[in-house]
Amino acid sequence: MRSVRLAVALSLLAALPAAAQTLTIGLATPPTALDPHYHAHAQSSATAAHVFEALHKPDAAMQLTPQLATDATTTNGIVWNVRLREGVRWHDGTPFTADDVVFSLQRAGNVPNSPGSFGTYTREVRTVEVTGPHSLRITATAPAPLLMANLSNIFIVSRRHGEGASTDDYNSGKAMIGTGPYRFARWSAGTEVHYARNDAYWGEREPWERASFRVIANNTARTAALLAGDVDLIADIPSTDVARIRADRRFQVVTVASNRLVFLGYDRTEEALATGHVRAAEGAPALTRNPLADVRVLRALSMAIDRRALVERINEGQAIATGQFLPEGFFGYFADIPVERADPEAARRLLAEAGYPDGFRLTLTTSNDRIVNSARMVQAIGQMWTRIGVATSVETMPHAIFTPRRNRYELPVFLSSWGNQTGEALYTLVPQLGTRGQGGLGNANRIRYSNPALDRLLVAASTEIDAPRRLALIRQATDLALAEGVMQPLLLQVNNWGARQGLAMTPRIDQYTLAMSVRPAD
Known part of the structure; x- marks a missing residue:
């Protein structure tokens, strides 16, 4: 009997590591x-x-x-x-x-x-x-x-x-x-x-x-799965749940500043009018040209946005407002580029100067399961634009639907994100803003943007061996891209993971959630 009990005990012990692993x-x-x-x-x-x-x-x-x-x-x-x-x-x-x-x-x-x-x-x-x-x-x-x-x-x-x-x-x-x-x-x-x-x-x-x-696309359900012990770790903690998880002694929050830029993209081509997402103001004659083709309009839309409010009120401080394409410390980050302050009155004046004193109408789109708080952010931005006379409706959809529609140029005004995987500005500028199909440029350009002057700068920077000269070319390209306003930086995400105690996780700037980053705690 003793040997049977010992065999049972050993078999139970043998099963424990498998579950733990x-x-x-x-x-x-x-x-x-x-x-x-x-x-x-x-x-x-x-x-x-x-x-x-x-x-x-x-x-x-x-x-x-x-x-x-x-x-x-x-x-x-x-x-x-x-x-x-x-x-x-x-x-x-x-x-x-x-x-x-x-x-x-x-x-x-x-x-x-x-x-x-x-x-x-x-x-x-x-x-x-x-x-x-x-x-x-x-x-x-x-x-x-x-x-x-x-x-x-x-x-x-x-x-x-x-x-x-x-x-x-x-x-x-x-x-x-x-x-x-x-x-x-x-x-x-x-x-x-x-x-x-x-x-x-x-x-x-x-x-x-x-x-x-x-x-687990639903934010509430994902947090609930962690708290119930159904999963060991979750990615993309909703900002509203960070404090709650941090206060629970059974769990931990692992945080790192991100390389992921949240931005607005604008298709300023005339073809964008056919989508019905850029329309004349209520009661006004139909648009004959795309108002987004006027840099003053794009400037007004940017000036209407309170980026600090997006960080503090919408993201509960779990983001970093930015006026450029890279986080601090990356090659091509420039400390003298400021975060634009909201100025609705100046935005209204620019709209009037551009010939839209009564504004026009937009549909702003985003995915609702890719960017933390994306649905809340587009609602807030829509309200900010509406206040300056650009009546904005909002449409959100799963990322699996948003991506192909955006790629078919059906969504001319969208909120999206981009993670810089190399720590160098060309990783963002070349695919996002290079002319699509020009020598491998523009593979992620979803706004049909083309500027030969920017293309020349990107090609020159890509082939420049001398780092200081390459940085100078990147600065020229960055200034030109920001002045054009078709890709408007808003904020950088903060990456948050929630994990049960007993795990040690190395957080990644690139937001990747890898099993290789997780180890049993010592």
Whole structure:
């Protein structure tokens, strides 16, 4: 009898670590796909990072560190010699080689129907040559001082499993064979994704046998799931719940200032009038030209917004008002660019000067499950605009609906966000404001904006090896972009996670929620 009791006790003890080694995380936003080259989208990339790896990766503070590459050198910024990590194996046991990198860099910018192409990060690559089983030579089209930073956004996939594979093959799990610390287990689109630990991983072994991510888009439900113990950790704590979670001794709030800019985008083309989202004032003749094409109108809309009120009243202080595209400390942040103060009277005068003394009407749109407090912010901004005579209605929708509609140019006035993944201004300016289709510029330009003068500055800065000269070019580009007013910075998010006690999490500036960032507390 004693031996039976001992066996039962041992079996119970053996079961405890398995339960403890499952990490369950609640997310606000689902990935759009599992294909790591389908959509340059923060949550999709964070999801992919568990299974796939890049040549280099940004750490939690956005500093580039080696991953599948151990060394990358150049003498002129054009020819880069890259040494790859040896002894790495794909999840099916086959060895990782330089040929997989060649295949991945060719595939990344050429995935059909991509809503946000990775081509902006490979646009500088002219050729990629294998020089050995674990070495290669990348030749750029021109001096490319930021090449390795840009390529850190490209996940390396297996040629064996990726050649001929479609996005659906990745989404089904068929092609989900990576080199990363976790193996793909299963995915339910829009609902959950599950991983199993890769015990043959070349790097540090993860403490969690299983990592599960549940999509809980509703803010109240996500907080409730944490408080009830249904999940171990949640991302994107609603700002209204930060104090509540912090006061509960069972939990902790993990916080870091973000690289994610919340901004307003304006389509100033005449085609935008066809959407019905930019209309004449009630009772006035129909518009014959887009009022957003007048920089004075855009200036008035910006001046009407009280950014500090958005931070303090709408976000409960969990944001940082800004007048530029980057957070402090990034390359291309300029301390002398102020946060614009609200001036409704001056805004009304500008509207009248532009020929709209009675204003006009707008529909302001945003996603309601991607940006913290986005629905509340567009309501507040709509009221601010209405006060200066621009009667504003608001439309919110799930991110999965907002993104394709915005990408089809159906939403000419929107609130969106952008996370800067390299700590350098060109990562924001090139894809957001470059002329779409011009040499890889403008891959995330959803406002049909085109300015040849800005394009020339962006290309010049992208090829400038000397850092001070590159910074001077970036300053010119930043000043021009801000003066044009088609992309108006509002605030930088503060990243907040809620976690149960007993976990230690390293918060990431890039807002990625990774199982690799979480460890059992000592």
